[in-house]
Amino acid sequence: MSGRTSAAVRGGSARAVLAGLALAAALAVCATNAEASSCDPWPGEPKPLPALGDSDPVRAEWAALRVKELTQWAKRAEKDDPLRARQMWRRLLCIDPANGEALAGVLRARPVTIHRPNLTDQPVSVASARDPWAALDAPIGRSAEAGSEASESRTRSEFRELRAAVSALDEKVRTAQFEQALASTPALRARLSRAPAGGTRTSLIAQTEVLAATAELALGRTDAADQSFKRALAVDPALALDPATTAPKVRRALAAARGEVQ
Amino acid sequence: MSARRGFAIFAAAAALACANEAPPSTELARVSVEVLRGFSPEDVAPRENTAPVVLLLDATRSMLAPTPEGLTYYAAAQHAATRFANDLPSQRAMWLYALGSSDSPDCQPVFRGSRAPTAAARGPLVEEIASVRPQGEGGLAKALDTVREELWRADALMGARVVVFSDLVPGCGGDICAAATKLLAGGARLDVVAIGEAQAPACLREPTGLSESLPPPATGDRPVHYRLEVAKPEPMVVGCSEAGGLPIAAPAGRGAVVVELDPPLRVEAYFAPGHRHVLQVLDFPALDPQTRHWRWVDSRPGTDAPGSP
Numbered sequence: 073m074s075g076r077t078s079a080a081v082r083g084g085s086a087r088a089v090l091a092g093l094a095l096a097a098a099l100a101v102c103a104t105n106a107e108a109s110s111c112d113p114w115p116g117e118p119k120p121l122p123a124l125g126d127s128d129p130v131r132a133e134w135a136a137l138r139v140k141e142l143t144q145w146a147k148r149a150e151k152d153d154p155l156r157a158r159q160m161w162r163r164l165l166c167i168d169p170a171n172g173e174a175l176a177g178v179l180r181a182r183p184v185t186i187h188r189p190n191l192t193d194q195p196v197s198v199a200s201a202r203d204p205w206a207a208l209d210a211p212i213g214r215s216a217e218a219g220s221e222a223s224e225s226r227t228r229s230e231f232r233e234l235r236a237a238v239s240a241l242d243e244k245v246r247t248a249q250f251e252q253a254l255a256s257t258p259a260l261r262a263r264l265s266r267a268p269a270g271g272t273r274t275s276l277i278a279q280t281e282v283l284a285a286t287a288e289l290a291l292g293r294t295d296a297a298d299q300s301f302k303r304a305l306a307v308d309p310a311l312a313l314d315p316a317t318t319a320p321k322v323r324r325a326l327a328a329a330r331g332e333v334q
Numbered sequence: 335m336s337a338r339r340g341f342a343i344f345a346a347a348a349a350l351a352c353a354n355e356a357p358p359s360t361e362l363a364r365v366s367v368e369v370l371r372g373f374s375p376e377d378v379a380p381r382e383n384t385a386p387v388v389l390l391l392d393a394t395r396s397m398l399a400p401t402p403e404g405l406t407y408y409a410a411a412q413h414a415a416t417r418f419a420n421d422l423p424s425q426r427a428m429w430l431y432a433l434g435s436s437d438s439p440d441c442q443p444v445f446r447g448s449r450a451p452t453a454a455a456r457g458p459l460v461e462e463i464a465s466v467r468p469q470g471e472g473g474l475a476k477a478l479d480t481v482r483e484e485l486w487r488a489d490a491l492m493g494a495r496v497v498v499f500s501d502l503v504p505g506c507g508g509d510i511c512a513a514a515t516k517l518l519a520g521g522a523r524l525d526v527v528a529i530g531e532a533q534a535p536a537c538l539r540e541p542t543g544l545s546e547s548l549p550p551p552a553t554g555d556r557p558v559h560y561r562l563e564v565a566k567p568e569p570m571v572v573g574c575s576e577a578g579g580l581p582i583a584a585p586a587g588r589g590a591v592v593v594e595l596d597p598p599l600r601v602e603a604y605f606a607p608g609h610r611h612v613l614q615v616l617d618f619p620a621l622d623p624q625t626r627h628w629r630w631v632d633s634r635p636g637t638d639a640p641g642s643p
Contacts, residue, residue: 114550118370130614133627134370141372141621148380153493155521159548183518184544186534187527191410193403204421208497208527212410231457238454274423275453282425308423314384314451323382 111166124168135167143173150181157181231272234263238276241283250287257284278308286322294325301329361607366581367560367593372618372625374596377553385493385522386427388481389415390444392500393468394434397529399501407529408468411499414527415463418497419456427451427490430459431481433472441506442470444477446484474500475508478524482517492521502532511537515544560593560613581610595619595626603630 113121117138122131124139146160161177168174187208194213237260244253260280267273281304288297304311305326313323397408419428430447447466448459478496485491496517514524514537528534537544558577562584564570573582577593586607593599595617605611611632618625 110547114553116371116553116555130368130370130616130629134616137372137616137618137621137625141618144622145373145378148378152380152383155518155523155548156551159551184514184524184526184538186539187525189410189414189527189529191401191403191405191529193405204418204423205525207421208414208418208525210417212413212529235454235457242454272420272453272456275425275456278423278425279452279454308425310423311425312382312384313425314427315382316384317451 114163121166139164139168139171142167146174146177146181150177154181155183158183227268230267231276234260234267234273234276237263238279238283241280245283245287245290248290250290253287254284254291257287274307278304278311281307282311282313282322282326285325286319289322289325297325298329301326305330361586362583363586363605363607364581364610365562365584365589365591365605365613366575366579366610367558367577367591367613367615369558369577369593369595369615369617371558371616373551373620374554375620377551378620381493383493384426385490385495386429386449386485387422388429388431388485388494388496389419389463390431390433390474390477390481390496390498390500391415391463391466392434392474392498393432393466394471394503394505395468396503396505397434397468397501399530401530407501411501411527411529412463412466414529415497415499416460419460419463423453425452428453428456428459430462431477432466433474433477434468434470435466437469439470441476442472444472444480471505473506473508474498474502474504475510475513476506478510478513478517479508482513482520482522485522486520494522495525496522497525497527499527499529501530502526502528502534503530510535511544514538518544519547521548558594560591562589562591564589577615584611599626599628601628601630606632 111121113119118131118134122128122135122138124132124135126132126135142160142164146157146164149157149160158178158181161174161181164171164174165178185205189209190211192211192213237256241253241256241260244250244256257280261277264273264277264280267276281300285297285300285304288294288300311326313326315323391411393408397411398406400406401410422428427450429449432445432447434442435445436442448462450456450459478498481496482491485494517524524538526534526538533539557579559574560577561574562572562582564572564585564587566587572584572589575582584605586605588602588604590600590602591613593601593613593615595615596619599615599617601613603611603613609632611630614629614631616625616627
């Protein structure tokens with residue numbers, strides 16, 4: 073091994089050791105935070121909160137099952153609800169303070185995300201990202217906005233018209249003109265299919281299909297409504313309807329189309 | 335009839351049956367039940383999140399500085415915000431706020447912009463992003479506080495996601511870490527799109543930098559009832575009580591305890607005169623796999639009888 077290679081390896085090892093120390097320090101801070109945070113029983117939990125090594129075998133078994141339960145909930149919540157995931161990992165540390173998976177989970181499930189997009193003078197593709205949250209880190213290009221002013225203006229104008237058409241469809245559904253709403257849907261679908269690809273088009277397609285499904289449900293056409301919801305979910309798998317403004321029947325039908333209800 | 339409704343009727347019938355008097359007996363046992371529960375499936379079911387996504391656009395004067403790439407920080411922020419507003423395909427509402435967009439020379443409060451209830455209605459909001467111009471000053475911490483208060487007043491703080499587009503150049507003071515902590519404590523998330531080279535505060539960068547304290551998840555903490563049945567001399571309900579509450583006096587002999595869990599737990603046992611029998615139940619219906627264990631604890635040593643369904 074040459075001296076340079078050896079030095080590089082030593083440097084790499086040193087970096088690895090430093091990284092390990094940093095992680096250990098962070099975990100220690102985490103554990104301390106967990107201990108310092110309130111470990112009082114939540115509603116429905118035994119008082120005092122059992123620990124894994126509880127002298128009472130029933131309480132110890134409850135603690136073991138609770139650890140499994142909290143782990144499952146935390147893992148499920150990590151992507152969409154990291155705050156809840158962190159809470160579950162921290163709770164787990166109340167029951168099992170040495171749990172390495174929970175310590176790592178607290179570090180992984182971050183409620184604050186810093187995005188730092190690179191700025192570039194090169195054109196940046198405007199293709200729609202599959203995950204717009206991850207795309208907050210995507211480079212921002214100067215040319216993308218200045219290079220095709222005319223084209224962007226046309227696109228804006230086209231979407232303005234499409235939004236107006238979707239709003240008109242919304243108005244028809246709100247005023248119970250269900251047949252008229254459904255009569256105008258195929259043409260709107262065709263226009264949307266020709267619109268420039270991107271999040272706006274996706275949003276408008278999802279909105280159109282939800283409105284069509286609502287009209288179809290109102291007319292008792294449940295199979296057609298199911299197909300409309302499936303088209304909406306195909307473009308927007310995370311589609312959610314506001315419970316405050318959406319009839320339970322419509323929300324149930326969406327859940328059924330998603331396969332959540334048998 | 336739904337299973338839940340059936341269960342409710344069953345529970346009501348059982349409660350009526352509890353009007354029976356305990357049979358006269360001089361040789362009684364005492365029977366009680368302790369239940370230690372996990373979450374219910376309803377507790378852990380994912381909830382649809384319709385809380386808004388809030389865009390907070392920093393339009394303070396420092397954003398007008400040119401970047402080496404030739405555009406201003408503000409143009410970059412504007413571009414990122416527009417791209418995001420166009421790309422987010424969810425039906426979630428989107429609210430826009432701008433900081434520093436008025437021409438007052440003093441530190442300004444954050445300006446409340448358009449609110450789009452659905453993705454299809456985001457047109458005016460996208461156009462407003464394009465029309466905002468940096469002119470004044472304002473503090474990000476105070477802006478975050480205002481956004482949090484407005485979300486809270488609209489009962490939309492829990493699950494909201496606040497996206498800040500900023501160069502993170504401090505202006506007009508304020509404690510951004512405290513503002514972020516309060517935001518997280520209300521159940522919102524924070525994304526900071528940092529334009530330029532300025533470092534984000536350590537409290538936001540470090541995974542343990544903020545001590546968020548979300549309230550415990552809402553759980554159905556209803557009491558669990560149980561009843562004691564005997565078959566002889568005739569089938570009857572001897573008594574009812576609550577898990578963790580008073581024991582039921584039981585005639586000596588064979589009997590069954592029915593614990594009103596979902597589904598109910600029925601455990602048969604022999605009740606010895608003068609003895610205290612405690613049925614200890616661990617019920618974790620939301621665990622995968624669903625888990626329920628029980629065991630009897632008798633006052634006489636050596637009679638513990640663990641079991642599971």
